[in-house]
Amino acid sequence: MKDNWRNGNDVKLLVNGEDFFPRVFDCIRNAETEILLETFIIEEDKIGWRLQKELIAAAQRGVSIDITVDDYGTWDLSDEFIDSLTTAGVRLHLFDPQPKLWGVRLNIFRRLHRKLIVIDQKLAFVGGINFCFDHVISSGPDAKQDYAVEIKGPVVADIHQTCMLLLLRASSRKERRNYMGQARAAEQPAAGDMRVLVVDRDNGHHRTNIERQYLLATRLAQKRLVIANAYFFPGYRLLREFRRAAQRGVEVILILQGQPDMAWVSALSRLLYNYLLRSGVKIYEYRRRPLHGKVAVMDDKWATVGSSNLDPLSLSLNLEANVIIEDEGFNQQLHENLTTITEQDCEQLTLKAAVRGYWWRMPLIFLSFHFLRKFPTILNWLPAHTHKLKLVKPLQETSDTEQTSLTMPSKLSNSGNNVTQDEKLAYEKESIS
CATH class of the missing domain: 3.30.870.10 (Endonuclease Chain A)
Structure with missing residues (x-):
């Protein structure tokens, strides 16, 4: 396959959550038409709640939003957290959802591990940072050292296409119609002088x-x-x-x-x-x-x-x-x-x-x-399977049976973690230093 290098880009290095999260949340806050987001993990902590808040606000002002998360990495969000997103109009896709066997997750192979964000087809983020508080140094000694980049320029169209192709190839036939004709974004004008390749x-x-x-x-x-x-x-x-x-x-x-x-x-x-x-x-x-x-x-x-x-x-x-x-x-x-x-x-x-x-x-x-x-x-000995996405629907639109199959298990109810609504609001209001 021929490498598709793009000239005329601007790339900014983002080190750890202190650089990454404020930029991402600011760009979501200013999004006008479309947000595409793929990630391995979203945690129900102060970062996850802040992400939820910004996405809901964007959806309510008419921004088209597709979020794709891995079913193995993001398996324990509460129904309440998810339903707030989907009710607001955010389309949340689970990558390769699989049932547990005796309470154990066995779908450890062929995961959606990439972390991509595209805002309005004009700006993108690529890196290794998940949406969880342990990517912020102030979270403590177990905080992770990590990196991402913010990108502007013609190569953003290639990142957008990467996200759209997953939605096209892995969604059901009915849902696929929503993405026909959107796989290729308009190429943006030059924003710098860097040469960039998406791999x-x-x-x-x-x-x-x-x-x-x-x-x-x-x-x-x-x-x-x-x-x-x-x-x-x-x-x-x-x-x-x-x-x-x-x-x-x-x-x-x-x-x-x-x-x-x-x-x-x-x-x-x-x-x-x-x-x-x-x-x-x-x-x-x-x-x-x-x-x-x-x-x-x-x-x-x-x-x-x-x-x-x-x-x-x-x-x-x-x-x-x-x-x-x-x-x-x-x-x-x-x-x-x-x-x-x-x-x-x-x-x-x-x-x-x-x-x-x-x-x-x-x-x-x-x-x-x-x-x-x-x-x-x-x-070649491992069982092969086709990548698929399952769209999570708002609870009021599903029957009791559908709720069981389409939503993730409740982290709060199953783990005994009694997080109050006041605590959630306090976390949402707290800024990231």
Whole structure:
């Protein structure tokens, strides 16, 4: 497939929820015609309530709104939260809704993991930040370090098309009629001088797009390659290219989780350290808080920001979206940020530390590399399914049976979390510092 690079764009880096949420909410507040939003997680916390409030206000003034959330990631919103949105006219779609088995969610594969927002076909956001308070640093020591970008210019039409194609391909035949003729937005005039490419991954014709961009960047690197990634367990081809780049003199730096939100993920990553460190790859573990970012810079112009981790789920199963940016100024800004967190909040791993206990980990390391080599074949053993969306309707428009099948389980009633309406209103009024 030919890469569809767009010239004439403006891209702004947004670091953590402090940068991201105020800009998104302000743009929703000023939306005039259309909002498209895709995300993996919406939490029923102060960020989720603020999002709900802004979307309801936009819908009430006539803005067309389609929100698509993953059924696995966003499974526990209350009926009250959802019904407030749908009654106001927000179209809420569940990606691949599946029933639980004995109370356990088993639909862990092929998730909608990308985070995309398009406002009025003129402005877009792409990144890895979900709509939950733990992306705000003031939420506490478990707050996530993460990144997104705000984009204006011709490439916004490609991001809009990415969102619309999911609605067209995965909706029911009846609902699909609402999106006919809207798949391609009018191309916006130039807003800057940055060259940008939208790269999405799905389980159809774009299975390896994101991995291919990382491979290309690694092979073309001449001076430096800095990757910050939350969940690192890439395919064998990428591991081999990282080694080759380091061996030919490229400074290859990996910034990975040192204070993980899921300890087993870091344990898997560490099985690969010895293989990479022996060839000169530098590995730093971020220790200040959980790292959730998925960003990279190569040499002086190339950079990427998005939702894709370098692990089997993101590279081979999930729906993901990144943007590739070619611009010296943006590259330098992101590189300076990564350099700062490396110097202030990371611990560099040494080969001596990596080989400690190597004898008893050697069988696991052998199995890990064998697994990575065979993973594309293993994927064919997993049950395939067609991506589908289910539109959530207002409760008053559904029967009791339909309510059970079309709405998510109530987080508040099922968990015993007695959140009062006064507490919700207090959270909604609180600004994000």
